[in-house]
Amino acid sequence: MLTIDALSKRFGENTAVDAANISVDKPTMIGIIGRSGAGKSTLLRMVNRLSDASSGTITFEGEEISALRGAAKRDWQSRCAMIFQQFNLVPRMDVVSNVLHGTLNKRSTFATMFNLYPQSDIHKAIEILDRLGIAEQAPKRAEALSGGQQQRVAIARALMQDPKIILADEPIASLDPMNAQVVMQALRRIHEEDGRMVIANLHTLDTARRYCDRVIGMRDGRIVFDGTPEQLTTGVARDIYGAGADFSEAATSTEIETLDRAEVREAEAYV
Amino acid sequence: MADISLGGEPRAVDGIQSSYMAQVQRRRLYGGLTLLIFVVLMAAGFNVADSRNAGGFWDGLHQIGDYPAEVLSEAWEKRADLPGLIAKYFPALVETINIAAVSTLIGAIGGLFLSLLGTRGLAKWPRLIPLFRRISDIMRAVPEIVIALVLIFVLGGGPVPAIIAIAIHTAGALGKMFSEVAENADLKPVEGLASTGATWSQRMLLGVLPQVAPNYLSYSLLRFEINIRASAILGFVGAGGIGYELRNAMGWGAGRFDDAAAIFILLFGTIVFFDQVSSRYRNRLTEGQGQ
Numbered sequence: 267m268l269t270i271d272a273l274s275k276r277f278g279e280n281t282a283v284d285a286a287n288i289s290v291d292k293p294t295m296i297g298i299i300g301r302s303g304a305g306k307s308t309l310l311r312m313v314n315r316l317s318d319a320s321s322g323t324i325t326f327e328g329e330e331i332s333a334l335r336g337a338a339k340r341d342w343q344s345r346c347a348m349i350f351q352q353f354n355l356v357p358r359m360d361v362v363s364n365v366l367h368g369t370l371n372k373r374s375t376f377a378t379m380f381n382l383y384p385q386s387d388i389h390k391a392i393e394i395l396d397r398l399g400i401a402e403q404a405p406k407r408a409e410a411l412s413g414g415q416q417q418r419v420a421i422a423r424a425l426m427q428d429p430k431i432i433l434a435d436e437p438i439a440s441l442d443p444m445n446a447q448v449v450m451q452a453l454r455r456i457h458e459e460d461g462r463m464v465i466a467n468l469h470t471l472d473t474a475r476r477y478c479d480r481v482i483g484m485r486d487g488r489i490v491f492d493g494t495p496e497q498l499t500t501g502v503a504r505d506i507y508g509a510g511a512d513f514s515e516a517a518t519s520t521e522i523e524t525l526d527r528a529e530v531r532e533a534e535a536y537v
Numbered sequence: 538m539a540d541i542s543l544g545g546e547p548r549a550v551d552g553i554q555s556s557y558m559a560q561v562q563r564r565r566l567y568g569g570l571t572l573l574i575f576v577v578l579m580a581a582g583f584n585v586a587d588s589r590n591a592g593g594f595w596d597g598l599h600q601i602g603d604y605p606a607e608v609l610s611e612a613w614e615k616r617a618d619l620p621g622l623i624a625k626y627f628p629a630l631v632e633t634i635n636i637a638a639v640s641t642l643i644g645a646i647g648g649l650f651l652s653l654l655g656t657r658g659l660a661k662w663p664r665l666i667p668l669f670r671r672i673s674d675i676m677r678a679v680p681e682i683v684i685a686l687v688l689i690f691v692l693g694g695g696p697v698p699a700i701i702a703i704a705i706h707t708a709g710a711l712g713k714m715f716s717e718v719a720e721n722a723d724l725k726p727v728e729g730l731a732s733t734g735a736t737w738s739q740r741m742l743l744g745v746l747p748q749v750a751p752n753y754l755s756y757s758l759l760r761f762e763i764n765i766r767a768s769a770i771l772g773f774v775g776a777g778g779i780g781y782e783l784r785n786a787m788g789w790g791a792g793r794f795d796d797a798a799a800i801f802i803l804l805f806g807t808i809v810f811f812d813q814v815s816s817r818y819r820n821r822l823t824e825g826q827g828q
Contacts, residue, residue, distance in 0.1 A: 362557055380568060381561070388561065389554050396550045404553050405560060 267291055268431065268463065273322035273332075275308050282308040284487035285322065293463040295454065297474030300484035301507055306467040309484070310433045313465070314348045315339050326430070344371035347424030351436035353416040357409035361400070361419050364408050365391040368426025387426075394422045398452055414445025421452055425460075432456065434466040438473065450477050471503055608787075612798030622799035626782055630803050632696060633778035636771075637764040640700045644707025644764075645757045648673075651712030653741050656719040659727070661737045673716075676709025685771050699776035703764050711760055718752045719745060751822040758815035765811060769804060779804065 270288040274281065283305040290296065298306045311317045313324055315334065324331040326342075334342050347368070355364045366383050368391075373383070395401045398418045403411055408419060417437060424432050434453060438446035454477050457464045468474045474481050475495040483491030483498075483506035491502055504513050587594045612619070654660050655669035681702045688698035727744040735743070746753075772780020779800055786796035 380572075381565060383561075385558065388558060392550060392554045392557060396553075401550055401553050404557050 267293070267327060269323075269325040270313070271323045271325070273309070273312060273324060274320050275305070275312060275317070276320045281487050283312070286484075286487075286489050288482065288489070288492070290463065293457070293461050294480050295457045295464045295466075295478045296480045296482060297466050297468045297478035298482045298484060299468055299471060299474050299506060302469070304484040305487040306484055307435050310348070310435050310465065310467060313431075314346055314433055315343055316348070340371055344427050345429050346431045346433065347427045347429035349417070349420050349424055349432065349434040349437050351439045353413070353420045353440075355408040355416055355419055355423070358407060360405055360407055361395065361411070362388060362391050362404050364419055365395060365422045365426050368423040371427075391422070391426055394425050395419070397425075398422055399448075412445070413441050414448055417441060417445070417449050418452060421449070421456070425456065429462065431463045431465065434464065436467050436469060439469055446473070453477070471498070474498075608794045608797055608801075611794035615795040618795055619799055619802070622796055623803060626779060626796070626800055626803055629777075629779040629782050630807060633768045633772065633780065634765060634807065636696050636699050636703065636768040636776070636778055637761060640703035640768070641707055641757060641761045641764050643700070643704040644760070645711055645753075647704065647708030648711030648715050649753070651676075651708060652715030652719055653745070655712065656716045658724055659719055659722075659741065659745060669712075670716075673709045673712035676705050677713060678709070679706070681706045681767050681771060682774060685776055686774055689775050694775040694777065696777045699768055699771040699778070702771065702776075703767050706767075707760055707764060711756060714756045715749070715753055718749045718756075722748045755819040755822050758819055762808070762811055762815055765808060 268288070268290040270286055273283060273286045275283040286305075286309060298309065300306050308317070312319045313331070315331065319332050322332070326346075331342055331346075356367070363381075366387060369383065369387055370378060377383075392401055392404055395404055395418075398421060400411075400415050400418050400422075403415060403419075408416060411419065417440075421432075421437075432453070437453065438449050441449060450473060453464050453466065456462055466478070468478075475498065478495060481491065481493065481495050481498050482489055483502070485506055485508060491498065491506055500513075504510070507513060583594075651669055651673045654662070655666050655673060657663070657666060660666050660669075684705055685698050685702035688701055692698050722745050726748070727740050730740045730744045768776075768778055769780040769783070772778040772782070773784045775781065783797065783800045783804075786793045786800060
């Protein structure tokens with residue numbers, strides 16, 4: 267389905283992504299983990315074509331994505347939704363308008379200028395918001411919402427695109443644990459109920475373990491691990507994060523339940 | 538709480554949908570009315586302007602290319618003279634740039650004082666803030682060319698009236714821009730300096746200027762670009778510089794379109810040059826601080 271072959275991205279001297287190979291044959295929920303600066307975001311941005319690859323190819327269902335230009339590239343971007351860490355909504359527009367931005371690829375600039383979205387799209391947008399539990403916020407401005415609600419608006423915008431793939435770049439890094447859970451569950455449900463592929467950059471191990479079918483570990487631009495959450499042992503995790511023996515998974519956790527575990531209390535005792 | 542309601546009550550969604558649709562309809566109605574009013578006003582205004590116009594817009598429209606075509610063809614015939622003419626008019630260009638530079642410098646100093654005296658929280662005499670603001674409004678409101686015409690009448694032609702005219706306008710314009718920057722300056726260093734017994738000018742010099750200097754310089758450079766254009770225009774009314782030469786050269790039928798072309802090339806080159814230089818410096822000042 268999705269094949270990434272020897273994909274690299276170089277910024278001058280630095281190599282952000284170094285010959286990444288990923289092959290996905292059916293819609294899967296994939297978590298990419300690694301330290302900040304490991305190249306996770308760059309990889310996702312290349313898949314969405316927000317940035318161009320230096321070398322290598324991306325192929326989706328037989329079509330070479332990395333070679334698309336102009337309108338064909340924008341058509342791909344409409345089929346491959348992206349969710350950002352800072353939500354990237356238009357803050358001064360209302361929630362429904364932000365969700366309707368998911369249909370921009372099908373609309374002319376003229377129709378957009380006069381806000382001429384079809385009634386069916388507006389109804390669909392509100393239904394998606396209702397599915398994510400924030401329909402009551404529909405007429406409010408996006409900036410008036412809490413972080414967790416804004417991220418769900420961003421997910422609604424992604425769903426409005428009716429995409430095959432949803433890319434999520436650190437979707438929960440700006441959220442508190444409670445909202446992080448809501449957002450991750452929403453992504454998981456979208457994957458299970460709609461059968462869409464979800465690729466999420468995550469900065470905590472336990473989130474990847476809990477929600478993903480497959481985990482990819484990146485370090486310094488290279489893919490150093492690719493397997494099921496069960497194969498991800500503490501030793502492998504230490505390799506991915508380049509951490510020493512004092513590394514404990516619970517110490518990086520954002521889940522509320524883990525806070526009760528003894529090892530965290532120990533870790534906190536050291537601090 | 539952490540759970541997402543998937544179904545919800547269908548009635549609630551219907552209500553939200555219809556109330557949002559009503560909101561959208563209202564917004565579209567307002568948008569359409571605004572557009573209609575705009576189009577009607579534009580059309581009506583154009584017709585009024587056109588009927589009062591001496592020549593008539595539509596009658597003159599097809600002749601719009603005649604003058605540039607004649608200048609270009611004549612300049613092309615005498616293209617061999619162009620380098621010599623450019624060299625001939627270069628001193629006049631230098632005079633124009635000098636007028637702009639001196640007036641920008643004087644105007645920026647004036648604007649600096651006007652802005653510091655007219656900003657809340659920084660002013661030496663808070664009660665006089667409205668006075669200094671009105672002074673800078675007046676300086677900004679009177680066009681350079683009006684001041685220059687009056688001064689040329691009084692002082693006679695030459696660069697000095699142009700310098701004074703542009704400096705007055707620049708002081709008013711920069712005073713406004715500077716005070717907007719100064720309003721956002723952090724007052725804590727000023728308070729710290731006041732606690733040591735520093736005078737007003739010491740507080741401004743050490744507490745405010747370091748914060749606002751990059752923005753002030755960037756606005757001054759932008760103003761310098763504008764002033765080059767202004768000083769060229771003032772040449773038309775007898776203030777010297779390249780504008781004076783251009784007015785003499787560009788008259789129809791004088792047979793000096795090659796001179797006019799040379800001056801146009803010089804002006805265009807100068808403005809491009811200073812635009813490039815100042816935009817580079819402005820970028821460095823506003824973005825690349827501390828590097």
